[in-house]
Structure formats: C-alpha cells, structure tokens
Amino acid sequence: MIEAHQLTKRYGQKTAVDRLDFVVQPGAVTGFLGPNGAGKSTTMRMIVGLDAPTSGSVSVNGRRYAAHSAPLQEVGALLEAKSVHPGRSAFDHLMALAYTHGISRRRVNRVIELTGLQSVANKRAGAFSLGMGQRLGIAAALLADPATIMLDEPVNGLDPEGVLWIRNLLTGLAAEGRTVFVSSHLISEMALVADHLIIIGRGRLLADTTVQDLVRQAGGDSVKVATADPGRLREVLAGPGVEISGQAGSEELQVTGISPRTIGLAAAEHGIPLFELTATTVSLEQAFMALTRHAVEYHGSATGIEIAGRTA
Amino acid sequence: MTPSIAIPAVASASARSPAKAARPGYRLSGGRVLHSEWAKLWSLRSTWITLGLAVLFLVAFGLLAAVEYKSRISSGQHIDADFATATAVSLSLFGTNFAQLALGVLGVLVTAGEYSTGMIRSTLIAVPRRLPVLWSKSAVFGVVALVVATAGAVITFLLTSGILAGTPGALTMWNPGVLRCLLGAGIYLGLVGVIGTALGVLLRSVAGGISVLVGTLMLVPGLISLLPSAWHNNISPYLPTNAGESMFALHHAPHTLAPPAGFAVLLGWTALILGGAAYRLVYTDA
Numbered sequence: 333m334i335e336a337h338q339l340t341k342r343y344g345q346k347t348a349v350d351r352l353d354f355v356v357q358p359g360a361v362t363g364f365l366g367p368n369g370a371g372k373s374t375t376m377r378m379i380v381g382l383d384a385p386t387s388g389s390v391s392v393n394g395r396r397y398a399a400h401s402a403p404l405q406e407v408g409a410l411l412e413a414k415s416v417h418p419g420r421s422a423f424d425h426l427m428a429l430a431y432t433h434g435i436s437r438r439r440v441n442r443v444i445e446l447t448g449l450q451s452v453a454n455k456r457a458g459a460f461s462l463g464m465g466q467r468l469g470i471a472a473a474l475l476a477d478p479a480t481i482m483l484d485e486p487v488n489g490l491d492p493e494g495v496l497w498i499r500n501l502l503t504g505l506a507a508e509g510r511t512v513f514v515s516s517h518l519i520s521e522m523a524l525v526a527d528h529l530i531i532i533g534r535g536r537l538l539a540d541t542t543v544q545d546l547v548r549q550a551g552g553d554s555v556k557v558a559t560a561d562p563g564r565l566r567e568v569l570a571g572p573g574v575e576i577s578g579q580a581g582s583e584e585l586q587v588t589g590i591s592p593r594t595i596g597l598a599a600a601e602h603g604i605p606l607f608e609l610t611a612t613t614v615s616l617e618q619a620f621m622a623l624t625r626h627a628v629e630y631h632g633s634a635t636g637i638e639i640a641g642r643t644a
Numbered sequence: 645m646t647p648s649i650a651i652p653a654v655a656s657a658s659a660r661s662p663a664k665a666a667r668p669g670y671r672l673s674g675g676r677v678l679h680s681e682w683a684k685l686w687s688l689r690s691t692w693i694t695l696g697l698a699v700l701f702l703v704a705f706g707l708l709a710a711v712e713y714k715s716r717i718s719s720g721q722h723i724d725a726d727f728a729t730a731t732a733v734s735l736s737l738f739g740t741n742f743a744q745l746a747l748g749v750l751g752v753l754v755t756a757g758e759y760s761t762g763m764i765r766s767t768l769i770a771v772p773r774r775l776p777v778l779w780s781k782s783a784v785f786g787v788v789a790l791v792v793a794t795a796g797a798v799i800t801f802l803l804t805s806g807i808l809a810g811t812p813g814a815l816t817m818w819n820p821g822v823l824r825c826l827l828g829a830g831i832y833l834g835l836v837g838v839i840g841t842a843l844g845v846l847l848r849s850v851a852g853g854i855s856v857l858v859g860t861l862m863l864v865p866g867l868i869s870l871l872p873s874a875w876h877n878n879i880s881p882y883l884p885t886n887a888g889e890s891m892f893a894l895h896h897a898p899h900t901l902a903p904p905a906g907f908a909v910l911l912g913w914t915a916l917i918l919g920g921a922a923y924r925l926v927y928t929d930a
Contacts, residue, residue, distance in 0.1 A: 381772040382765060383929040398772035402670040407769075415765035417688070417758065424687035425766075431680035432770045433670040472766060476670050 333358055333511055334379060334480060338388035341374050341535075348374045350535035351388065356513045356528075358479070361506045363526030364515040367624050371535040372515040373412050376484050380409050392480060404433050408473035412484040414465065415472075418458025422449055422468050425457055426475060433476055440475070447471040448497075462489030470501070480511040487521060499525050519620040533624045546619050554588040557595055558608035568602050569595060583607065674776050681780040685788065690753060695788070698746035698833075699796040705739030706800035710807045717811050732815040733825045733894045736804040737797060740829055740892070744836045744861060747789045751840020752853035754785050755921075759848040768930045778845055778925055782838045782918065789837030794830025801826055821894050828891035828903060835888070835914050836861070842914070845921035861885050881906075884913045 334356040341349040349371040356362045366372050377383040379390050381397045389396070392406050400406045416425055426440045444453050447467040452460065457468060466489060473481055483502075487495045502525050506512045516522050522529065523543050531539040531546075539546060547553075559565050562585050566576050569587060578585035587595060592611050599606050685691050713730055716723055755778075758764040771777050801817065808814045815822055839860075843853040861884065868880050877899045880886055890896075890906030901909060 377929075380769050382768060402672055403772050404672075404770055405670045409769055411765055411769075413765065414762045415769075417684075417761045417763040419688045419690065420684070420763075421687070424683070428680050428684045428687065429766060429770050431683055432676050433672055434676055435670055477668070 333394070334390065334392055334482075334513060336375070336379075336388070336390040339375065339378060339385055339390050340387045341371070341378060341383060342386045348535050349378070349385075352532065352535070352537050354530050354537060354540055356480075356511055356530070358511040359506060359509050360527040361502050361512045361514060361525050362528040362530060363519075363522035364513060364530050364532075365519055365522055365620065366515075366517065366532040366538075368517055370517075370532045370624075372517075372532065373484055374535075375532075376409070376411065376482055376513075376515065379482060380407055382411075402433055402476065404429070404435075404476035405478055407480045407482055408476065408478035409481075410466075410469040410473045410483040410486055412488070416457045416465065416468060418456060420457055421454050422457055422460070422471070423453040425468065426471060429472055429475055435476055439477075443471040443474050446474065463491060463494050466490055466494070470498075478510070480513065481505055482513045484515045485517070486514060487516070487518075495521075519616045523616050531620070531623055538623050543616065546623075547613070547616065549619070553611065553613050554586050555590070555592045555595055556608065556610045556612050557585045557587055557599075557606060558583045559585070559599065560605045560607070564602070565599060565604050568598050568604065672771065674780070677771055677776040678780045678784065680770075681777070681784045685754065685784055690757075691750065694746050694750040694753070695792050698743045698750075698789075699792060699799075701742035701746060702737075702739040702793070702796035703800045703803065705742055706736040706804055707807070709735040709738035710804035713813060714807055714811060717813075729895075731813045731894055732801065732805050732808050733822055733892070735808070735813065736801040737825065737829050737892055739800070740797075740833065741862075743793060743796065744833055745858070747793065747833050747837045748840040748857045748861065749854055751785055751789070751837040751842075752844040752850060752857060754781055755841045755844030756848060756850040756853045757844070759844070760850050764930055774925050775922060778842075778918070778922055781845075782841050785841050786834045786838040790830050790834030793833035794827060797826045797829045824903065825892040825894055828907075831907065832888035832891050832910065835910055836884075838914050839884070839917055842917040842921040845925050846917065848924075882909055884910055887913070 334354075336352050336354050339349055339352040340347070352371075352375060364372055364375070374383060375390075378385050379392060379397065380403075391397075392400070397403055397407060420428070423440065423444065426443065427437070430436070430440050444450055447470055449464070449467055449471060452464060457465070460468065466486060470483070470486065473483065481502075486498050490498065502512050502514060506527070514522070514526070519529075526543065529539065529541050529543060529546060530537070531541070539549075541549070557565065560583070562578055562583060565585065566578075569576060569590065571590075574587065574589040576585055576587050592609050596606065596609055709730075710732075713727055713735055716727060758767055767777055768774055801822070805814065805816065817823065840853065840857055843856055844850070847853045847856065865880065865883055865885050868876055868883065871879065881890070881899060881901045887901055887906040887909035890901040891903050891910070893900065893903075896902060900906075
C-alpha cells in the first residue's frame with residue numbers, strides 16, 4: 333500500500349508534483365498515467381526516497397520507505413532511467429543488491445530464472461539490449477519478494493512477447509495480494525492490465541478512477557443514427573436517461589443511454605427509415621486526452637486566453 | 645475444544661495474506677552493506693587493472709630509482725643533492741607519487757562511477773538511509789588500498805635492498821624507522837584512496853573528482869611554493885601531500901611535520917572531505 337498526502341516537489345520555480353493525494357491499494361494493478369513530464373517519475377522517486385518531497389509526505393505500508401528495516405522487501409522498484417553499472421554482470425549486480433539484505437544466492441538464481449536471464453546472467457550488463465536491461469531491472473525489483481512492486485514505464489523497449497510477459501507478471505503479482513503500481517504514458521497499454529487508474533497532468537491529480545468510469549465520464553458509449561426524419565425519431569426515442577444530440581438540418585443524431593437494438597426496433601415500429609445505425613465507443617485515448625487537455629488549459633491560463641482571443 | 649476454534653481462525657488469516665506468511669526475514673544492516681560494497685569492488689575489471697597499475701608503479705619506479713642510484717654511486721659520477729641523501733627507503737618509495745594517482749582515481753571511480761552509470765539509484769534504493777554506503781565504500785576501498793600499497797612498498801623495499809647492498813644508502817628492514825616508513829606510505833596511499841571515494845560522492849562526477857584530486861595532490865603544492873617563503877614554510881607542511889610525505893620520511897627535514905603530526909593532519913583532511921561528502925549524500929536528491 334502506498335499513500336501520498338499533499339505530496340509536492342518543486343525545482344526552483346517549476347512545480348513537478350503538486351499536492352498529490354492518492355492511495356494505491358494491495359491486490360490490484362494500479363496504473364499511473366500522465367503525459368510525458370507530468371511528474372510520474374518524480375513521484376516514484378519520492379516514494380523510494382531518491383528525491384525528498386518539498387512538502388507533504390508519502391508512505392509505504394504505513395511508514396516512510398527509509399524507515400523500514402528491510403526496504404527492498406517493502407518496495408521493489410524499476411525506475412525509468414538505467415540503474416546498473418555496465419561493467420558488472422547481471423548476476424554480480426543482483427548479488428551485490430542481495431548482500432545488503434542478506435538475500436540468498438538461491439533467491440538470486442530464482443529471479444534470474446523468473447525473468448528469463450539464465451543465458452546472459454554472466455555477461456556484462458553494458459552489453460544488454462533494452463529488453464534484457466528491462467528484465468534485469470525487474471529481476472532486481474522482485475529480488476526481496478516485495479509486498480509492493482513499482483515499475484516506471486516497464487514496457488518501454490520490449491518486444492510483443494516481452495510486453496505480454498510483463499502483463500501476465502503484473503496481474504499475477506496483484507493476484508497474490510501484492511500492491512502493483514505501474515506508470516505509463518500509454519493508456520491503451522494500461523487498460524489491458526490496470527484495475528485502477530491514477531491520472532496526473534502537470535503534477536496534479538486529474539482522476540483517481542477505474543477504466544470503465546473514465547470512459548463513462550468522457551461521454552461513454554453512444555450510438556450514431558442517420559435517418560430521413562430526425563425530428564420524429566427524437567420524439568420516439570425520448571425518455572428518462574436518454575440523451576440525443578444532433579445539428580439542425582443534419583440527418584445524423586448522437587444517442588446515448590439506449591442500445592442500437594432498441595433504437596432500430598423503435599424506428600421500425602414507427603416506420604422511420606434509418607440509413608445508418610452505429611455504436612461508437614469513446615476510446616480510452618480520447619477520454620485520456622480530454623482529461624489532460626483540461627489540465628493544460630487549467631494551468632496555462634495566460635496562454636489559453638491569448639489563443640482564445642486570437643481565434644475569436 | 646479450543647484447538648478446533650483456533651485452527652479455522654489461523655487458516656483464514658493465512659489465506660488472506662499468503663505472501664506475508666511465507667516471507668523470509670530479510671534485514672538491512674551495516675555489516676551487510678559492507679559485504680555488498682566488497683562484492684561490488686571486486687566484480688569490476690577496472691578494480692583489478694587499477695590496483696595492478698598502482699603496484700606496478702610502486703615497484704617499477706622504486707627499482708628504476710635504485711638502479712640509477714647504484715650506477716651513479718659505483719661509476720663515481722657527480723651526485724646531485726637529492727641522490728646524495730637518498731636511502732633504500734626514499735628510493736624504494738619513489739613510486740608513491742604515481743601510485744597515489746592510480747589509487748586516488750580508483751577511489752573516485754568507486755563512488756562517482758555509480759553516479760555516472762546510474763548504479764547509485766539501485767544502491768540508494770537498497771540502502772535508503774544512504775550514509776552506510778559512504779562509510780562502507782570508504783572503509784572497503786581504504787583498507788584494500790592500504791593493504792595493496794603496504795604490500796607493494798615492502799616488496800619494493802626488499803627488491804631494492806638487494807640492488808643497493810654495499811652502497812651508502814643500504815638499509816635493512818630492521819633499521820630504525822624503516823618499518824614505520826613502509827607502513828606510513830601504505831597508510832598515506834590508503835587515505836588518498838578514501839579521499840578519492842569521498843570526492844566522488846561530493847562532486848558526483850568522475851571527471852570533476854579526478855580533476856580536484858590531481859589538483860590537490862600535485863598542483864596545489866607547486867602553487868603554494870610561489871608564495872613568500874615565510875608563508876610557504878607555514879602553510880606547506882599542512883597540505884595533504886606534504887603531511888602525508890612526513891609519514892614516510894626517514895629523517896625529519898626542516899619545515900615538515902613529525903610523522904604522528906603528519907598522520908593527524910592527513911586524517912583531518914580526510915575527515916573534512918568525508919564530512920562534506922556525507923552532507924551532500926544525505927541532503928541532495930540522488
């Protein structure tokens with residue numbers, strides 16, 4: 333479990349992370365989303381104590397990360413930037429980390445096996461491909477069998493097989509009751525694994541939600557209908573929970589709240605000819621973009637006014 | 645009847661958190677960080693190469709100096725002042741100046757190398773309290789440098805003694821002050837290694853650390869000698885290099901410190917730089 337309370341990081345004038353409040357629960361995969369530069373990596377660095385918060389706090393399993401007696405057993409972290417000496421072999425790298433906590437050689441061999449690094453374990457890490465480097469980072473994160481796993485952009489640079497492997501690993505770890513916190517700037521990737529989403533933009537919390545709720549908030553599922561008589565169809569479909577929109581003079585309507593099937597049946601019953609009946613789903617990308625665009629407008633009010641004035 | 649009540653309770657508790665029940669008792673400790681740093685040092689090829697260079701410099705330059713001295717003495721050539729007062733100790737420690745560069749640079753690499761490669765993030769995530777990393781790195785590398793340098797000095801002395809037999813500079817291991825000088829040179833080089841590791845943490849840059857190290861050890865003494873001699877004589881004994889040299893000088897020269905005082909001054913410099921490194925390590929984001 334990770335709990336952030338009014339977590340803030342400022343670099344001089346620039347605020348990288350702005351009063352974040354969130355809780356990452358165990359037993360689920362929580363996606364940490366935001367455009368590049370939103371403050372995801374900085375937040376993760378603060379969780380493991382690499383950066384000190386300017387104000388606010390973040391705790392892991394009830395305590396500050398550094399206050400634990402076996403920190404690696406609390407959080408296993410893979411950071412975005414390379415964190416390995418290129419001159420050391422994968423095995424020696426893991427062994428050096430293992431010694432700090434009294435972790436056995438057997439456990440080191442186990443994580444090497446788990447991440448599929450057996451054949452390259454004795455090669456210098458500097459010669460590793462991006463994908464191998466990512467696997468080594470994940471092996472290090474899993475080393476002490478941690479209660480919380482935190483991965484920053486883990487699928488970057490992985491081939492499709494590697495991406496699938498990560499997906500299964502994450503859901504497997506969450507199923508074992510662990511806290512899994514994964515960042516990404518690709519919501520489509522997150523939608524496949526994450527149960528929960530924490531979305532930030534410009535360091536601020538934009539949404540603490542689930543994939544379904546995010547889509548629903550952004551407009552949800554709607555049906556596009558083209559008909560010869562939009563006026564009559566509106567009357568026929570009108571009812572509680574149904575929203576219909578369309579431009580005057582256009583044959584097209586956007587209907588939310590009822591299924592294409594119901595619309596088709598109702599139209600047939602009243603003899604209204606339909607030319608088109610299409611279910612459209614707001615893509616996660618669109619929902620995500622809508623959220624983050626809002627953040628940009630909210631923060632950059634000065635430039636926003638200028639642009640609005642120019643277009644008006 | 646009580647066990648039958650207790651068993652389901654235990655079973656449901658372990659079912660709720662299976663991962664927790666089976667978790668081994670790992671624990672971070674100072675001794676383990678020391679072990680980790682020891683393993684890190686020896687798992688890099690650069691350690692072996694640079695330590696080898698340091699020994700090579702000590703032995704090769706010591707032998708060269710001894711051979712040169714012997715040939716001048718035996719040929720009856722003009723002998724300049726430096727050579728006239730030379731002893732088996734001063735000749736065999738001639739390579740110290742070069743060995744200090746190798747050991748100091750390796751010290752910088754031990755710490756600043758982690759910053760330049762990003763390894764420091766892995767290290768500090770494993771040891772988030774940070775200071776044990778600095779103490780362990782300094783201790784491990786300081787002791788390794790001390791042992792290697794002392795061994796190198798003793799080997800060189802034994803080899804040069806053979807060459808110098810029968811010359812005015814000849815000495816044996818058991819002459820007064822000889823052992824103190826050989827051990828003093830080892831301690832000096834060990835502390836130079838510690839200064840290197842501390843500079844690496846303080847500056848977080850391999851190039852920066854090496855520059856400051858070379859500047860302090862080799863350039864500053866030269867610059868100080870440009871000062872008026874009254875100032876120079878007061879300042880110069882307290883510079884790290886000169887304080888260190890007094891630890892392995894057989895005879896106490898004017899305007900130099902006695903060996904224990906030299907040791908104390910060099911320790912002071914080391915502590916000062918270590919203190920700065922500790923401050924930067926704890927209070928600056930990694």
